[in-house]
Amino acid sequence: MNGALLGRNPMTSLSSARFSGFPQALGAYLIWGLFPLYFALLRAVSPIEIVAWRLLFTLPFCLVMIAVTRQGRELRAALGNPRLVGALALSGLLIGTNWLIYIAAVMHGHVLATSLGYYINPLVNVLAGTLFLRERLSRLQWLAAAIAAVGVALLARDALSTLWISMALALTFGGYGLIRKLAPVNSLPGLAVETTVLLPPALGLLIWQATSPQGLSMGSSIGLSLLLACAGVVTGLPLLLFASAARRLDFSLLGFLQFVAPTGLFLVGLFAFQERLEPVQLVCFLFIWTAIAVFCWDLLSRRKPSERPGKA
Template sequence: MQTEKSGVLWAVGSYLIWGLMPIYWKHLEHVASTEIVVSRIVWAFIMTLLVVLLIKGGRHLKEDILTLWKSQWDFWLLFFASALVSSNWFIYIWAVNHNYIVQTSLGYYMNPLVSVLLGIFFLKEKLSRAQQTAFLLATIGVAILTVSYGKFPWLAFSLAVTFAVYGLIKKKIQLDALRGLTIETFFIVPFAVIYYVWLFMDGQAAFLHVDSKTNILLILTGAATALPLVMYAKGVQRIPLYMAGFLQYIAPTLMLFIGVIVYQEKFERIDLLSFSFIWSALLLFTVSKVLEVVKMKKSLL
């Protein structure tokens, strides 16, 4: 029970950080989204590598890389995952700093549903009648948004798909959370460094050229990336998966609140109607998963 309690605290902490992150990125809206992303990659790599070395995990990190290299499929699959999550970071930061926080929250509400769809197609998982109904409700919600916007909500969809595919790959390749993040950022850091060098040579870099606050915030993007991921990994190891799934709605709910209340983004009746369908879908989906787990536990007694 104590282990599960600490797991809930770790998981809730990670989702609270993710949910509040739009405020952090807003303080960097004077910096180009591409520079924020490459800064995030570079500093996340430096920070995670230092932590791994400090906890004497260098040998394990080397073993992880060698094991991956022996399986070329896993090696390049993880490389693709690192490119995907970098794309997700860019879309998310660009959306926040261009006043699309509400759409980012929609994307992360859609994410678990897209993950389940991927599970059906690639892992041959099956859905119950309640879960099929949940998908129908979510589809109606997205359709309402599409009609009201006059175009498909590509930002939300891109966020949901890139993170869901990233999650699917991570499910197939089991790695320690901290060392896994170090390897992922290691894959993409050469491209980030080359781009940063070009920014400096072209005189477009904000780092070291604006003010000390900007420099500190850009350096801390590494911690902002790594900390919630490590907290999340610690949490999900200690709590049931259905509980982790339920708790993950903390983040997009906070994003939605921040977008509408703090930054005064548009949220009209049609948006409320659309989100209501999606919230209903998520509630139905989560309850059905909880009931499945309870039923399974009873059958084992």
């Protein structure tokens, strides 16, 4: 299956991608773009505790979904493959680290920094796609990547205090997506294995948090406990959609679709959280939005006449 993926070209697979991976990717990115609104309700909770509960409550969600969809055989096969378990343990560690950095940044008022991180991520995907998956980009798509890189470089010069947040988010999520694309496992069993191998660290984090002066927030109030309990569904659903899309779409195309999520983060940070937009950030975002336009224009212009709207 992976061999077929390696030979595909994002310019020639746009039509099939629309029906096999595009809706899942769009759904995942839309949900992620609204995440700050959810985590804003958990400001009183330690980021470490939130990550731990996300892991613990995601596993039951996955197991229920596996039972409903009758994918128990796939889960047992995945757990019986040591190399696959090792790969999913690494992807789980990457996404767990990504969660921790993201939640801490949002709670400390750096939503725009998280937005930039997920704007940078497509550049990471493009680089990974060309280096590891032998995906080819057109000249215009390379131009789009270069324009976006200029914007990131401008921000790096004047926003060093929060740039590490953006870069860490981009690299950890890019690594997660690459592993999930290459791992020969469906999205649901794969997520179940990831959360299973991270269960001991999650329990350790909760024990550590319980012994800290702040203690555990779970159980302190009904509303807060319900919000933490919902973390499994809130976490699991977009990850399932993303993993499914990653198996179907070219990695470069998947990365550029991801601009939906940081655009949502940008708008939420600007209007809901009323963060101040620095001039250098605005210039950086303009470069990145220009890169998106160039990339999308190239994809649309390369479609066959029969694939264009109004054509049979």
